[in-house]
Amino acid sequence: MKVIIVKNYEELSRKSADLIIELVKNKPDAVLGLATGSTPLGLYKNLIAAVNTGEISFKDVKTLNLDEYVGLDGTHNQSYRYFMNENLFNSIDINIDNTFVPGGCGDNLEEICANYNFLLDTVSRDVQLLGLGGNGHIGFNEPGTPFSSTTHVVTLKPETRKANARFFNSPDEVPTEAVTMGIKNVLDAKSIILVASGTEKANAVNAMLNDEISETCPASALRLHPDVTVVIDEAAASKL
Numbered sequence: 001m002k003v004i005i006v007k008n009y010e011e012l013s014r015k016s017a018d019l020i021i022e023l024v025k026n027k028p029d030a031v032l033g034l035a036t037g038s039t040p041l042g043l044y045k046n047l048i049a050a051v052n053t054g055e056i057s058f059k060d061v062k063t064l065n066l067d068e069y070v071g072l073d074g075t076h077n078q079s080y081r082y083f084m085n086e087n088l089f090n091s092i093d094i095n096i097d098n099t100f101v102p103g104g105c106g107d108n109l110e111e112i113c114a115n116y117n118f119l120l121d122t123v124s125r126d127v128q129l130l131g132l133g134g135n136g137h138i139g140f141n142e143p144g145t146p147f148s149s150t151t152h153v154v155t156l157k158p159e160t161r162k163a164n165a166r167f168f169n170s171p172d173e174v175p176t177e178a179v180t181m182g183i184k185n186v187l188d189a190k191s192i193i194l195v196a197s198g199t200e201k202a203n204a205v206n207a208m209l210n211d212e213i214s215e216t217c218p219a220s221a222l223r224l225h226p227d228v229t230v231v232i233d234e235a236a237a238s239k240l
C-alpha cells in the first residue's frame with residue numbers, strides 16, 4: 001500500500017486527479033470505479049479542467065459508481081446519479097450510456113444488486129476510487145460487513161445518516177437504506193485510490209492503516225489488495 005501525505009485538500013485533489021489523468025492518457029478506454037461525497041469534488045474539478053484543455057478525453061472511458069440511496073431516482077438532487085451528472089459527467093465528453101450507477105429504485109432490489117454484480121464481473125475496472133467514512137466505511141459498507149460481500153442493500157448506520165444530513169433539507173429526509181458494491185467488488189478492481197481529508201477522518205485513516213485487518217474497520221480490507229494508493233492530507237494523517 002502506498003500512502004501519499006499532502007499538505008491540504010487542494011494538493012490532495014491535484015495529486016489524486018493526476019493519478020487518474022495519467023491512467024486515462026495511457027489507456028483511453030479505461031474503466032473507472034467512481035465515488036460520490038465531498039472528498040472527490042476537487043479531484044473531479046481537475047478532471048474537468050484536463051478535458052477542457054484537451055489533455056485527456058473520456059469519450060471511450062466507462063465508469064461504474066460505488067453506490068446509490070434506496071428510494072431516490074436519478075432526478076432527485078440528492079441521488080448519487082444526479083451528483084455524478086452534475087459534478088462530472090455533464091461537464092466532460094463521456095458518453096452517458098457508458099456511465100453506471102447502481103439503481104436505488106425499483107420493486108426488486110435483489111435483482112438490481114444481481115445485475116450490478118454481473119456488470120462488475122463482466123467489465124473489469126482499472127481503478128476504483130474511494131472516499132473514507134469517519135467510521136471506516138468504504139462505499140456504504142459499514143463496520144461489520146463481511147469482506148466477501150458483493151453488491152447488496154444496506155441499512156445505513158445513524159452516524160452515516162447524520163454525516164450525510166448536511167446535504168438534505170432535514171435529517172429525516174436522509175434515506176435509511178442504500179445499494180452498495182460490496183467489499184469483494186471493491187477489492188476486485190485492478191487498482192484502488194482512496195482519498196481522505198480533514199481531522200474528522202484521522203481516526204479512520206489510522207484504523208485503516210494500523211489496526212488489525214478486520215470487519216470492524218471495512219477500509220482495513222484494502223491492505224489485502226496489492227495495488228492501493230492512499231492520498232491523504234496532513235489533517236487526515238494527524239493520528240498516524
Ligand code: F6R
Nearest residue numbers: 035036037038039131132133139
Ligand atoms: C460515496 C461513498 C462513501 C463516501 C464516504 C466519505 O460514494 O461511498 O463511502 O466516500 O462516506 O464521504 P465524504 O467524502 O463526503 O466525506
